[in-house]
Amino acid sequence: MKALLRRDLILAIRAGGGFGLGLAFFLIVTVLVPFGVGPQSELLSRIAPGILWLGALLACLLSLDRLLALDWEDGTLDLLATSPLPLEAALSIKALAHWITTGLPLVLAAPLFGVLLSLPGPGYLWLVISLALGTPALSVIGTFGAALTVGVKRGGLLMSLLVLPLYVPTLIFGAEVARRGADGLQTTTPLLMLAGITAGVIAIMPFASAAALRVNLR
Amino acid sequence: MTLTIRDLCVARGGLPVLERLSFSLAPGQALILRGPNGSGKTTLLRTLAGLQPSLNGEIVAGEDDIAYAAHSDGLKAMLTVTENLRFWADVFGQRDIEPAMAAFSLDPLRDRLAGTLSAGQKRRLGLARMLVTGRPIWMLDEPTVSLDRDAVALFADAVRAHLGAGGSALIATHIDLGLDAKVLDVTPFRAAADARAGASDEAFL
Amino acid sequence: MPIERTRATAYIWLMSMTDETPIPKRPSGFWSYANPVKFLAFSARVLPVLWWLSGICLIVGLVWGFFFTPDDFRQGSTVKIIYLHVPSALMAINAWFMMLVASLIWIVRRHHVSALAAKAAAPVGVVMTLMALFTGAVWGQPMWGTWWAWDPRLTSFLILFLFYLGYIALWEAIEDPDTAADLTSVLCLVGSVFAVLSRYAVNFWNQGLHQGASLSLDKEENVADVFYVPLLVCIAGFVLIFIALVLYRTGTEIRLRRTRALLARETRA
Numbered sequence: 233m234k235a236l237l238r239r240d241l242i243l244a245i246r247a248g249g250g251f252g253l254g255l256a257f258f259l260i261v262t263v264l265v266p267f268g269v270g271p272q273s274e275l276l277s278r279i280a281p282g283i284l285w286l287g288a289l290l291a292c293l294l295s296l297d298r299l300l301a302l303d304w305e306d307g308t309l310d311l312l313a314t315s316p317l318p319l320e321a322a323l324s325i326k327a328l329a330h331w332i333t334t335g336l337p338l339v340l341a342a343p344l345f346g347v348l349l350s351l352p353g354p355g356y357l358w359l360v361i362s363l364a365l366g367t368p369a370l371s372v373i374g375t376f377g378a379a380l381t382v383g384v385k386r387g388g389l390l391m392s393l394l395v396l397p398l399y400v401p402t403l404i405f406g407a408e409v410a411r412r413g414a415d416g417l418q419t420t421t422p423l424l425m426l427a428g429i430t431a432g433v434i435a436i437m438p439f440a441s442a443a444a445l446r447v448n449l450r
Numbered sequence: 451m452t453l454t455i456r457d458l459c460v461a462r463g464g465l466p467v468l469e470r471l472s473f474s475l476a477p478g479q480a481l482i483l484r485g486p487n488g489s490g491k492t493t494l495l496r497t498l499a500g501l502q503p504s505l506n507g508e509i510v511a512g513e514d515d516i517a518y519a520a521h522s523d524g525l526k527a528m529l530t531v532t533e534n535l536r537f538w539a540d541v542f543g544q545r546d547i548e549p550a551m552a553a554f555s556l557d558p559l560r561d562r563l564a565g566t567l568s569a570g571q572k573r574r575l576g577l578a579r580m581l582v583t584g585r586p587i588w589m590l591d592e593p594t595v596s597l598d599r600d601a602v603a604l605f606a607d608a609v610r611a612h613l614g615a616g617g618s619a620l621i622a623t624h625i626d627l628g629l630d631a632k633v634l635d636v637t638p639f640r641a642a643a644d645a646r647a648g649a650s651d652e653a654f655l
Numbered sequence: 656m657p658i659e660r661t662r663a664t665a666y667i668w669l670m671s672m673t674d675e676t677p678i679p680k681r682p683s684g685f686w687s688y689a690n691p692v693k694f695l696a697f698s699a700r701v702l703p704v705l706w707w708l709s710g711i712c713l714i715v716g717l718v719w720g721f722f723f724t725p726d727d728f729r730q731g732s733t734v735k736i737i738y739l740h741v742p743s744a745l746m747a748i749n750a751w752f753m754m755l756v757a758s759l760i761w762i763v764r765r766h767h768v769s770a771l772a773a774k775a776a777a778p779v780g781v782v783m784t785l786m787a788l789f790t791g792a793v794w795g796q797p798m799w800g801t802w803w804a805w806d807p808r809l810t811s812f813l814i815l816f817l818f819y820l821g822y823i824a825l826w827e828a829i830e831d832p833d834t835a836a837d838l839t840s841v842l843c844l845v846g847s848v849f850a851v852l853s854r855y856a857v858n859f860w861n862q863g864l865h866q867g868a869s870l871s872l873d874k875e876e877n878v879a880d881v882f883y884v885p886l887l888v889c890i891a892g893f894v895l896i897f898i899a900l901v902l903y904r905t906g907t908e909i910r911l912r913r914t915r916a917l918l919a920r921e922t923r924a
Contacts, residue, residue, distance in 0.1 A: 307522030
C-alpha cells in the first residue's frame, strides 16, 4: 500500500502539474470572481467563504479524470486487480494520493486567496479547518465518480455531472462552517456534520468505488 | 499449485466464446494456447486471472496462485526501470528484484525512464514483472510481441527456469518458444455462433 | 482470490454434492415476471386497462378539481394547481424509490427486467420532477411573489433532478447493457444515500417558505375535505399513468435488448 502511495506521489511530481495545476486553477477562479461581481470589498468579503469553497471544489474536480484514466489506459488497473492488494484499499490509497496532491495544497493556499477576496479576520482559521475536513470527502467521492466512468471515452464531462450532485452536502456544510466562522458565529453543528460526512464517506465509498471498478474491468 | 479447469465456458461482451473447456496444469508444466484471432484466448486468460466471471464450469486454483500478464504492461513512463519493477515487487510483497533484472538483462537500462525504452525493452520489463510476483502459475497473453530473437530466448529461459522451480505457465502465443510444452488449440471449443446457454442475454432469446 | 471465481467454485461444489443433474427450479409467483416473455404477455394484458383507468382518474380528478371545487379564501383559484403539483411531486420521489428497489433486485437476483424497469422509469421520473418544479414556480409566483426561491423543498427537487440527469447520462454512455445496469445500480444506491443527505443539508442551510406537506396521515394537518377527495383521485391517476408508462417503456427496452441479442448472433455467425 505504501508502494502505491509513493508511486502515485512520485508520478504526480514528475508528470508535472500534479501539485501546481489545481492550485493555479484555484487562483484563476479567485481572480475571476471580482471581475464578475465587482471590486467592492464588502461584497467580496461577504461571498469570500463560499467562493473559496467553490473554487476548491472545482479545482478538485478538475484533476479527477486523471485519477484512474491513466492507470486504465496502460493496463495497470488490470494488474492491480489481480494483485494481492484489495481494490478497496488500492482505491483508498489513490484517493489519499489525490488529496495530498490536490486537496492539501488547496487547504494550505486558501488563506492567501482569502486575502485577495478580503475575507474577514476570524474567517481564515475556519476556512482552513473546514477545507481540511471537507476536501478528503471530495477526493473519496471523486474516486467513486472516476471508477464509474473510467470505461467511458471522454468521460470527464459525464463524471462532473455524476460527481457534482454528490458534492452538495459537503459543500453546504463546509461553506457554512467557513461563513459562520467569518461572521463570528457558532460553528459547532455544521462542523460536526461536515466531519461526520467525511468520516462516513471514507468508511463506505471505497466499497462502492471498488464495486464499480470491478464491473468496468470485466 | 495445480490449476484445473473443468467444463469451463467463458464469454466476451456477454456472448459465449469458448465452451466445455477442460484441462489441468500441474507444477512444472507449460501449456501453449493457440487459435485464430478472436477465438477467445485473451478472454480465457482474463477469466482465469479472475478479472471476469465465467459463465459456467469450474476453475480450481490455490488462493493467490495466478500471475497475469496482459497485452499492456502497466508501466509508468515517468518512472525508471528499477522503480517500475520495485513497485510491483512491493505490491506482491517480494523483496529482491535483482534476479528479475538479470533474467531479462535489464541491468544496463536500470536508471532509464520507462518512457524512453523501445517497445521490445518495455516488453522485457513487463515480463520481468512476472518474476517479482512470486506466484507459481503464470498466465501470459502474447508475451513475445515486439521481442527480438535474443529476447525471445531470454524469455524462454525464464519460463524454463520457472517450470524447473515447480511453477507452471499458460501461454497464448503463435511462435515456437522451444519449450517442452503441450499445445492446446482452442478452435474445437469455440462456442456456436447462436450459443445461448448461460449468455447474459439468454433471457431475451 | 477474486470473488467471481470463488463463487463459481462454490456453486459447482454445492451442485456436485447432490449427485444428480440439477433441475433448474422454475420461479413461480411474483418472480416469474422476471422472464421477459412472461413480462411482455402480462403487460400486454394489463396495459389497456391501466391506460383507461389512469385516463379516467386524471380526467375526473382534474375536471372535478379545476371546476367543481371552491376557490381558497386566501389563495383564490391559484390553489387549483395543487391537483398537478402534489401528485407530480409525489411521483417524482416515488419514481426514484422504485428505481432504487429495482436496482437492488437487479444487484441481488440479476433479473434483467428489473434493471430495464429502472432504466425505463428514469425519464418518467424526470418529467414528474420537471412538472413539480414548473407547477411550483407557477404557484409560487402569485403566492410568494417570486418564480423561484432557494427554499429547501425546491432546492431538494432541483438536486433530485440533477441525480436523474446523471443516472440517465450514465445509462446512455455505456455500451454494454449489463455493465450499464450494474454501474447505474451502484450509482442509484449511492445517489439515494446522498439525496437523503442533501435533503437534510439543504434543510439546515435554509429554512424555507414552502408550506408543510399537503397530505399527511394526521387528519388535522390535511387540506380541507373539499380539496382532498379530488386530490386523491388525481394522485391515483398519476400513480396509474406512472405504472402504465413504466410497463410500456420496459416493454420497449426488452424488445431493444432482444434485437441486440439477435443481432449480436447474426453478425457473428
